[in-house]
Amino acid sequence: MNTYDICIIGGGASGMAAAIAASMANPEVRVAIAEKKGTLGKKLAATGNGRCNITNTDCSEYAKTEAFLRSIGIFTREEAEGRVYPYSGQAEQVVSAFVSKLNELGTDIFCGETAVSVSLIASAADASEKGKTGEKNNNVNGQFVFLTEMLSGRTIASKKLIIACGGKASPQYGTSGDGYACAKAFGHTVTRLAPVLAPITLESSEYDGRLLKGIRTRCTAALIKDGRQIAEERGEVQFTEEGVSGIAVFNLSRFLKIEDGETLKEGMKRYSIALDLMPDYEVGSIIRLLIERQKTAGSVNLLRTIIDDRLAKAVLERAAAANLKSTGAKAVNMKTVNISEPCDIEYIEDTARALKCLTYTVTGTGGWKAAQCTAGGISLDEIDENTGESKLQSGLYFAGEILDYDGPCGGFNLQNAWMTGIKAGKDAALDKH
Ligand SMILES: Cc1cc2nc3c(=O)[nH]c(=O)nc-3n(C[C@H](O)[C@H](O)[C@H](O)COP(=O)(O)OP(=O)(O)OC[C@H]3O[C@@H](n4cnc5c(N)ncnc54)[C@H](O)[C@@H]3O)c2cc1C
Secondary structure (H helix, E strand, C coil), X not given: CEEEEEEEECCCHHHHHHHHHHHHHCCCCCEEEEECCCCCCHHHHHHHHHCCCCEECCCCCHHHHXXXXXXXXXXXXXXXXXXXXXXXXXXXXXXXXXXXXXXXXXXXXXXXXXXXXXXXXXXHHHHHHHHHHCCCECCCCCCCEEEEEECXXXXXXXXXXXXXXXXXXXXHHCCCCHHHHHHHXXXXXXXXXXXXXXXXXXXXXXXXXXXXXXXXXXEEXXXXXXXXXXXXXXXXXXXXXXXXXXXXXXXXXXXXXXXXXXXXXHHHHCEEEEEECCCCCCHHHHHHHHHHHHHHHCCCCCCCCCCCHXXXXXXXXXXXXXXXXXXXXXXXXXXXXXXXXXXXXXXXXHHHHHHHCEEEEEEEECCCCCCCEEECCECHHHECCXXXXXXXXXXXXXXXXXXXXXXXXXXXXXXXXXHHHXXXXXXXXXXXX
């Protein structure tokens, strides 16, 4: 059996930050990290498209993160919207800076080790009983020890335990939600989990993915629930075979929620996405513009150089459908709409409206594999926000995405990982129990 002061399950962003903060706060503590994957920080190396959007200047504790990153030799620069990246723009270098610091501080790193269960010796039964009642398990004489058992058969004993094994998003990087069961074993509540910062899939009878896939366009995307707009994002939207993707869409995916008692299908049907493909113009201006273009451009595609030709087809088909509906026709053969034919004023008006509000019913998200973050997690009510320590079990800490926090794109999720990791590591290093 390996014995430590602090054992950290998960060698990702928050786990590495916790280990470093612990050793910096108290160089005497013996710290171990158990990491499922063959190397530390696999997900961190993939962040920000390999560039690592490491934090954001808008975060309240940005200065602390910046100081911490500098203390381990990470030099950064700020880009648009407060997004901060390593100056080199290389996520791999961020990982290697962390690993070098961990080695310098003497952290014991066990890679390829999957933690499968956690228990307390001497007072394990007591702990689970008290956990159930929500009462904090304070071992008065400080004799309890956490036992973390690995799939390999290795056991790590520690006075403090930091669970930093991430959520369920992108399991290809090792995060398959293992920590929730451990948390529940200590009486913790796990709030509803959902994959977020993910692509949004659209109803295939409305959305022609084969036509639109590969197109990217700068626009405004709004999320509508039960006919009411609940969120809006401006940015580049990417069209895929199944729906839409890109940062704006990722941010909207955070607002897709299923109510209690609803199936995924029922819940999602209440949502739609409305794309405004000319966000800088009002409908009236677009109508005038299109009338003018028709006069001057003649047979040239009405929407060419405004939007992609394939997207124009989708918009004009939508306009044709609306036009026929308003003139009382029962059905429309979408494929027969000729986009370069001269058209009447009603059709121009319908085209302008379709450009401003191209709407599709939502069917879901790309799921856990495509998601960059987990919504929901260990209830923050049960955690001391200043230290990350469990209010139910002394010496037990949580850090990172396993907690009930999810932020938008822009460096906010890594910021959460750094801050919660640092707080947990520092506190665990103090021998107060
Ligand atoms: C493709 C992608 C890009 C992203 N880009 C950004 C970005 O640019 N900016 C940003 O702010 N956020 C980004 N995120 C989100 C961010 O990476 C996460 O929120 C953050 O890494 C969470 O940190 P964590 O320490 O909680 O978990 P992770 O960094 O996921 O680390 C958890 C670690 O625990 C290990 N583990 C899991 N179970 C066990 C077990 N049973 N035993 C041992 N080890 C275990 C895992 O292998 C993993 O290494 C991105 C996410 C993805 C998937």
